[in-house]
Amino acid sequence: MKxxxxxxxxxxxxxxVFFVFYLTIAKRTSSLRKEVHRLKNSLNRGK
Amino acid sequence: MWKRAIGAAFVVFLVGAAAxxxxxxxxxxxxxxxxxxxxxxxxxxxxxxxxxxxxxxxANLLYVWRRDEKWDxxxxxxxxxxxxxxxxxxxxxxxxxxxxxxxxxxxxxxxxSTFVLWLLYISxxxxxxxxxxxxRRALLSALFGIFAFIDVPIVFGAxxxxxxxxxxxxxxxxxxxxxxxxxxxxxxxSVLAMHVLMAFLVAERYGLEKLRTDLELVRREVEAI
Numbered sequence: 001m002k003x004x005x006x007x008x009x010x011x012x013x014x015x016x017v018f019f020v021f022y023l024t025i026a027k028r029t030s031s032l033r034k035e036v037h038r039l040k041n042s043l044n045r046g047k
Numbered sequence: 048m049w050k051r052a053i054g055a056a057f058v059v060f061l062v063g064a065a066a067x068x069x070x071x072x073x074x075x076x077x078x079x080x081x082x083x084x085x086x087x088x089x090x091x092x093x094x095x096x097x098x099x100x101x102x103x104x105x106a107n108l109l110y111v112w113r114r115d116e117k118w119d120x121x122x123x124x125x126x127x128x129x130x131x132x133x134x135x136x137x138x139x140x141x142x143x144x145x146x147x148x149x150x151x152x153x154x155x156x157x158x159x160s161t162f163v164l165w166l167l168y169i170s171x172x173x174x175x176x177x178x179x180x181x182x183r184r185a186l187l188s189a190l191f192g193i194f195a196f197i198d199v200p201i202v203f204g205a206x207x208x209x210x211x212x213x214x215x216x217x218x219x220x221x222x223x224x225x226x227x228x229x230x231x232x233x234x235x236x237s238v239l240a241m242h243v244l245m246a247f248l249v250a251e252r253y254g255l256e257k258l259r260t261d262l263e264l265v266r267r268e269v270e271a272i
Binding site for chain 1: 062066079080081082084085088089092128131134135138139142143145146244248251252254255258259261262265266268269272
């Protein structure tokens with residue numbers, strides 16, 4: 001039974017690491033996209 | 048947007064299928080029974096991580112040769128994704144080791160060389176935060192990345208050259224090694240699923256790096272006004 005707990009722990013923690021890593025990419029992408037959009041708008045207003 | 052969603056759904060399906068076959072299709076192992084099923088996750092993640100570092104190494108070489116920004120973007124994307132995979136390997140390994148060996152960690156050749164690999168790629172990413180000028184940052188990190196890759200063959204060979212705590216290889220391990228045919232099929236399917244996940248994460252991370260370049264260009268335009 002203890003072995004099964006270890007197997008589940010390994011899979012759950014492993015997937016959690018990948019999921020959190022993907023979330024950090026998505027979050028960084030979203031904030032950069034907002035920044036590009038904001039700068040492009042200010043550039044258009046400047047022209 | 049739709050392409051990304053379909054890609055993500057395909058990756059989730061594939062890794063879900065790999066988990067299913069690891070639990071329900073692969074037969075039990077004689078000594079470790081259900082515990083050995085961590086192998087399909089742990090070893091497959093290690094293979095995918097090593098592939099990411101190999102692509103990073105090739106991209107670093109191409110950057111030094113061609114000085115094209117896209118190779119630097121690919122190298123940093125692969126380094127970060129490879130690091131995530133090796134982090135998973137370093138977490139799942141001790142979870143497996145405790146019930147199998149009675150200890151979470153020992154400074155054996157394979158474990159130590161993998162930990163050193165993890166530290167090397169952390170250093171690679173840290174180095175990039177310390178250099179402001181983009182071309183200088185790309186060149187220095189490419190050179191460091193080429194150096195860091197030296198540890199990958201050491202990790203591969205550690206269980207072949209030195210007999211310490213980590214088990215001997217069951218794949219590419221010589222005449223006395225090998226896997227049961229069903230186990231081998233499940234393992235290679237898990238390796239495929241992990242590689243697809245790795246490619247998906249690299250593509251997402253590369254998109255982020257491209258966006259960073261775009262931001263730099265727009266910033267320069269704004270400053271020029």
